[in-house]
Amino acid sequence: MSWKERLDNPTLSVWPHDYLRPHAEPFVEQGTYSISIPQLSGDYATLLAAWTALLYRVTGDDDIVLYVRDNKVLRFTITPELTFTQLQNKINEQLAELANVEGTNFDALSESLQKESGLERPPQLFRIACVTEDLQLDRYTHSPLDIGLQLHESSSDVSIVFNKLLFSQDRITILADQLTLFLTSVLQNAKQVFTKVSLITDSSTSILPDPKANLDWCGFVGCIHDIFQDNAEKFPERTCVVETPPINSTKTRTFTYKDINEASNIVAHYLINTGIKRGDVVMIYSSRGVDLMVCVMGVLKAGATFSVIDPAYPPARQTIYLGVAKPKGLIVIRAAGQLDQLVEDYITKELDLVSRIPSIAIQDNGTVEGGSLPSESGDVLASYTELKSTRTGVVVGPDSNPTLSFTSGSEGIPKGVLGRHFSLAYYFSWMAKQFNLSENDKFTMLSGIAHDPIQRDMFTPLFLGAQLYVPTQDDIGTPGRLAEWMGKYGCTVTHLTPAMGQLLTAQAVTPFPKLHHAFFVGDILTKRDCLRLQTLAENCCIVNMYGTTETQRAVSYFEVTSRSQDPHFLKKLKDVMPAGRGMKNVQLLVVNRNDRTQVCGVGEIGEIYVRAGGLAEGYRGLPDLNKEKFVNNWFVEEGHWNYLDKDLEAPWKEFWQGPRDRLYRTGDLGRYLPNGDCECCGRADDQVKIRGFRIELGEIDTNISQHPLVRENITLVRNNLEGEKCLVTYMVPRFDKPELENFKIEVPSNISDDPVVCGLIGYSPFTKDLKAFLKKRLASYAIPSLIIVLPKLPLNPNGKVDKPKLQFPTVKQLELVAKNSSIDINDSEFNQQEREIRDLWLECLPTKPTSISPEDSFFDLGGHSILATKMIFTVKKQLNVELPLGTIFKYPTIKAFAAEVSRLKSTDKIEEETTALTADYASDAASLIDTLPKSYPAARALGSPSEMAGPTTVNIFVTGVTGFLGSFILSDILNRTVTGVNFKIFAHVRAADETSGLDRIRKAGTVYGTWKEEYANSLQVVIGDLSKKNFGLTDDKWSHLSETIDIIIHNGALVHWVYPYSKLRNANVVSTINIMNLASEGKPKLFNFVSSTSVLDTNHYFELSDKLQQSGKEGIPESDDLMGSSLGLTSGYGQSKWAAEHIIRAAGKRGLRGSIIRPGYVTGASYNGSSNTDDFLLRFLKSAVQLGKIPDINNTVNMVPVDQVARVVVAASINPPCGDDLCVVHVNAHPRIIFKDYLYELKNYGYDVEIENYEQWKKTLEEAVIERSEDNALFPLLHMVLGDLEDSTKAPELDDKNAITSLRADIEWTNEDRTKGMGATPEQIGIYISFLESVGFLPHPKHFGDKALPNIKISEQQKELVASGAGARSSSAA
Structure with a gap:
């Protein structure tokens, strides 16, 4: 392997650093820190293993790229479950291999790659080193090192050599201590898993949070509405809320604390008198203004829970919020307008309201009107005016729920988060002291009115006795106007989201010097955001607050000093502001992802948990999700803090659950900085995969934001017009920069009203420049396919970027772009073959790109897998070259694809490569056998129901339950009614949480007509990644699973007829091994694998089948060892199933028991054709x-x-046919049908079809699809059907005695005899055709045929779902 191949797309790991990477000379200032590790004794390989372990722990990168010595680079992959001994062995193997490889000049290699790829500068190949020679960071001009270790030979001295422009001395000191600590630990016990060795040093203990500390669990300071009432009685005439007029008017509305208190008392008494009880939800249909403050205080005084609906949300969305909240009361603010009739109808039909204020409005004089109800005359609040000075006397406590806020949920259904009174006021006293907040401050109401930060806008001034200023919508929405408003009214404190902050500074020129603090929440805060704000507000300290709706006011903070205090403070920071540290009695615990009993050390990536007494109560109506996200602190014993509460006496004690030490699992990744602050590193689930590449959206956006002409940007994964995932960046440029004019072209006036089309055309030179900018910083697969320039990013009512409004352009928009654009092509960049390929691609692409280069990918230019089929056929025809369809997936760029075409044209055959590729799966399977456990606990069959003693629950773990076959497996199990036996299914699903996982199962079952709602009671959803060890589950969840499960049915698989083995290996082979590991631990289990007859698709088995048939035998025996297809399988899918079977057979020799079930074509349900x-x-x-x-x-x-x-799968799983062995179960059709007869049944039902010679049929199909571009269902499969379908549709005859044995034993479980089997009779084909016609997949027959389509029963819901495409999913087995 050449160095070019070894370093193809290397992972340039970034060791966590403290300062911004320099963009101008000097780039490197070398520093050295030396330590002595006596126990190391000059062992370079051990030091290298330890350094690799730390590299993985601080970056999370499993692709390790290290400069080692002698002009060589070590590159290999590691996994987190390795022991240190295993890691050492891997390192030694790699070093031994490198010893036989000649070193190279990496600068020369970079320059060569630059020339080959047409890059603007030579690419960097590595950043980190571990050597035994003198280490100079700038040894290689194009690959300067950030940091490295130098082992001084024949001694135990080690030097950390680092770039002082990136790393602080504190970080290097801690790193030295961590290296010493790690080596000391693993040298004492090398069998430790390297990811579980603690990295907390003695020096860092004092700066990291103590997860056992008392966080003042009993420190309730009172309810915010009581504190407000006390303030209103202390200073009734003090200004409380100021509603400001439009900027060109002078009329303001000013309300005192007395006004708000009395108006809210009236509301509270009305609610109580009309039936609102403590804990009821009252929904407020609101506008921004004083009325919202009145309503919120009124609801809280009534002891109820308030929730807010923003009129900006569509009516259908409003009903969803109502459905989640299930309110008992409703208040409509007059200024918000009337409810839509759709919403009113929903309220009438679905809700049980006891109280309603139809049109509330506080008047200029402080009096309040409520409007009138249809059934009553007069104002609903009129009779309660006499109670305006009377407190309600309703007692609530710290665990009462004052708020119901919404956060995003799965399937578009938001989650309702119930807040607690404990949190609403607890932190304000500390904040006042920390940030110099007082009664003299003027706060702003800028947060989204239905977004939980609005609570901070309102409650902070009410607690302090300060003022709240409310702008108009025009002030907020007009660029530049909000800054004028801030300056005019002298606002001193504001709460913002980063998106709202960008709105505040956009096109703003008016300074607002009185602003002294801006608190940011809700999204990442960048240096760019801070600079823009402080340019206008030089006295403003910016506080980045990290928290979520679920943590309520319990957040962390990081303060950016104002420019007037320190003009250079921001310059020292990196591009994204850190989360900082917890506020008073709040902790950010960064927890080791491989051992949650450990808090991470400084620099180590882990998952962030928030620990505080002020967490929200949880999600309304989602108990399973609450258990997953709100967890008891495992660092202390349950009930550890109960002693704090034993003598507590308070009027609210009945509304207090006692001290609860809980953690909220954020799902965010983070790491501690050397001073104990925390920085976020993305989401645990923010990594997306496109075409097999792992991509961090945050990394893309960070790089885009560094372009000098970019103001705002966000990158999202969107489905293109063919439903395939691609990266799209939506971006607002620096319109204030004159340089932008150099990157614009004129847009035709007839399309100037469409911002997307205008952006794609008018700024195409800019997007080209931006892509060139990104090519220097990102891997090619991480560069967005589409960059859309917009005048502004849309914001939702909560002030966040409204992502649902940012969609992939429509067909019409792309056609307009293509019609009005010219393609920028530099012909000199392409050689002759590349030009030919480029031009052929352009013929096939649906829309023409604005520019094209040799490095552009077919898929990034707008291609997709279906279009790839057409392109391959075009290339084959035009260039007269035999080209496998998979070529485009392996060589996706013009340059690479053209090179492969040239190679194939220069040789007569491609069989040699094909043979080499097909040989890999067998050798790979053989090597993977070495990873299996030495033995498996022997499992026994359940036996017959009559043999089972007492009530029994059979626990079955099933994968692939949302697929076609999986849905029927699930229903087959749960439809069994055997006295004394209950079945429980542990269903593996890919989903965000258990609730959404169950929704996926339910939807799949509905699509295929198998779902019954009672199934939910017998289902336990398992969320995990089958490609990871222990599915990525925590140790306790994995242990519970391994001790519970009786039977495993591994039915899940990735089915793809084009992907090579390498792309299917993880999904179909590695995941199988990981599931087998479940059978190796805990309770003995039967393991059952759903394979495919694709494993038999070789000439060996076709010939063997014919021979057996001629001698009167049934077909390929189930006892065959499958070695007849160890070579010769040509589909990646069949190869992956063969490899999995081979490994399972090896496990069977080590004690694994169960069955390998091999279906052929899995077709529609026998009774109604559901397909x-x-x-x-x-x-x-x-x-x-x-x-x-x-x-x-x-x-x-x-x-x-x-x-x-x-039925065969379940029967074989419960009644294994070979008892104490592992054997194959064939699923064979009885009867089989001839291929042309299957299709010709269409004629009998009135469809016009004729039989045609195969060669002529191929020509007819190709002319129709390729030349005339007619629509045809076989278009995605042309590569297969126009190949040699006569051979590829051959299927060897099968012996299925084992299947019959299991089905016979299954009669006692089902009271149904299916031993005779099923197949494809003409009657059965008729049912299929009837189903397909009823769901619109087939048109209605043109004529009356010899037979009428049979009547079938399917629900209207199933029809709608299948017709919408929901039934067009890959089967779990094929």
Whole structure:
């Protein structure tokens, strides 16, 4: 392997540093810190292993790239479950391999790569080192080192050599201590897992939070509404709220503390008298203004829970919020307008309101009106005016729920977060002292009115006795106006989201020097955001507050000093502001992801948990999610703090659950800085994969933001017009910069009203420049496919970027762009072959890109997998070259694709490469066997129901339950009613949480007509990543699973007929090993694997089948060792199933018991045809109708209805046919049908189809699809059907004695005999055609045929779902 191949797309790990990377000379200032580690004894390999371990711990990068010595670089992959011994062994193997490799000049290699790829500068190849020679960070001009270790030979001295422009002395000192601590630990016990060795040094203990500390659990300071009432009685005439007029008017509305107190008392008494009880939810349909303050205080005084709906949300969305909140009361603020009729109808039909204020408005004189109800005359609040000075006397406590706020949820359903009174006022006294807040301050009401930060806007001034200023919507929405408003009214404190901060500074020129503090929440805060704000408000300290709706007021903080105090403070910081440290009695615990009993050391990446007494109560109506996200602190014993509460006497004690030491699991990744502050490193789930590459959206946005002409940007994953994922950046440029004019072109006046089209056309030179800028910083796969320049980013009512409004352009928009754009092509960049490929691609692409270069990917230019089929055929025809469809996935750029075409044109055959590729799966499987446990606990079959003693629960772990076959497996299990036996399914699902996982199962079952709601009671959703060890579950969850499960059915798989083995390996092979590991631990388990007859698709088995048939035997025996296809399988899917089977057989020799079940084609349900419409055989039916032709192919088809396949799978899993062994179970069709007869059944039902010679049929199809561009269901599969379908549809005959044995034993479990099997009779095909016609997949027959379509029963909901495409999912087995 050449160095170029070794260092292809290297991961340039970034060791956490303290200062911004310099962009101008000098780039490097070398520093050295030396330590002595006597126990190391000059062992370089051990030091290298320890350094690698620390590198993984602080970056999370599993692709390790290290400069080692002698002009060589070590590159390998590690996994977090390795022991230190295993890591050492891996290092030694790598070093031994490198010893036989000649070093190279990496500067020369970088320059060569620059020239080959047309880069503006030579690429960097590595950043980190570990050597035994003298280490100079700038040894290589193009790959300067950030940091490295130097082991002084024949001694125990080690030097950390580092760039002083990046790393502080404190960080290096802590790093030295961590290296010493780690080595001391692993040298004493090398069998430790390297990710579980503590990195907390003695020196850092004092700066990191103590997870066992008392956080004042009983420190309740009272309810915010009581504190407000006390203030109103102390200073009734003090100004409380000021509603400001438009900027060109002078009329303001000013309300005192007495006004707000009395008006809210009236509201509270009305609510109580009309039936609102303590803890009821009252929904407020609100506008921004004083009325909201009155309503909130009134609801709280009534002891109820307030929630807010913003009129800016669409009516359908408003009903969703109402559905989650289930309010008992409703207040409509007059200024917000009337409720939409859709909302009113929902309230009437779905809610049980006891109280309603139809139109509340506080008048200029402080009196309040409530409007009138249809059933009553007069104002609803009129009779309660006499109680305006009377407190309600309703007692609530720290655990009462004052707020219901919404946060995003799965499937578009928001989650309602119930707040607690404890948090609302607890932190204000500390904040006043810390940030110099007082009664003299003027606060702003700028937060989204339905967003929980609005609570901070209102409650902070009420607590302090300060003033709250309210702008108009025009003041907020007009660029530059908000800054004028801030300056005019002398506002001193504001709460903002970063997006609202950008709105405040956009096109603003008016300074507002009286602002002394701006508190930011809700999103990452950048240096750019801070600089812009402090340019206008030089006396403003900026506080970045990290928290969530679920943590309420319990947040961390990081303060940016004002420019007037320290003009250079920001210059020393990195581009993203850190989260900082917890406020009073709040902790950010960064927890080791591989051992949650450990807090991370400085620099180590972990998951952030917030620990505080002020956390929210939890999600309304979601107990399972609460258990997952709000967890008891495992660092102390449960009930540890109960002694603090034993003598507590308070009137609110009944509304207090006692001290609760809880943590909120944020899902964010973070690390501690050397001073104990915390910085965020993205989301645990913020990594997306596109075309197999792991991509960090935050990293892309950070790099884009560094372009000097970019003001705001956000990158999202969007589905393109063909439903495939791609990266799209939405961006607002620096319109104030004159240089931007150099990157604009004129936009035709007829399309100037569409900002997306204008941005794509008018700023195409700018997007080209930006992509070139990114190519220097990001891997090619991380560069957005589309960059859309907009005049501004849309904000939702909460002040955050409104992501749902940022969508992929429509067909019409892209057509307009193509029509009005010219393609920028530098012909000299392309060689002759590349020019040919480029031009052919441009013919195929639906929209023409504004620029194109040799490094552009087919997919980034707008291509997709279906279009790739057409492109491949075009290339084959135009260039007369035999080209496998998979070529475009392996070589996606013009440069790489053209090189492969040239290679294939220069050779007569491609069989050699094919043979080499197909040989890999067998050798890979053999190597993976070495990773298996030495033995598996022997599991026994359940036996018959009559043999089972007493009530028994059978726990079955099933994968692939949201797929076609999986849905039927689930229903087959749960439909069994055997006295004394209950079945519980532990269903693995890919989802954000258990609730959304169950929703996915429910939806799949509904699509396929199998779901019954009672199934939910017998389901336990398991959320995990099957490609990770222990599925990525915590140790306790994994242990519970391993001790509970009786039977495993591994049915999940990635089915793709184009992807090579390498792309399917993780999903179909590695995940199988990980699931087998579940069978190796805890309770003995039966392991059952749903494979595929694709593992038999070689000439060996076709010939063997014919031979066996001729001698009167059934077919390929289930006892065959499968070595007849260890070579020769050509599909990556079949190869991956073969590899998995081979590994499972090896495990069977080590004690694993169970079955390998091999279905062929899994077709629709026998009784009503419910089908997975994205199926080869069904596509062929549709294609036959579209084309009117059928190929004359006489092979038999092994197609079995899905309910029969599911029955065989479950029967074999519960009743293994080979008892104390592991064996194969074939699913064979009885009867089989001839391929052309299957298709010709269409004729019998009135469809116009004719049989045609196969070669002629191929020509007819190709002309229709390729030349005339006609729509055809086989278009995505052209590579297969236009190849050699006569061979590829062959299916060996199968012996299925084991299946019959299991089905016979299953009769006692189901009271149904299915031993005769099922297959494809003409009647069965008729049911399939009827189903496909009823859901719109097939058109209605043109004529009356010999047979009428049979009547079938499917629900209207199922029809709608299938017709919408929900049934077009890949089957879990094929």
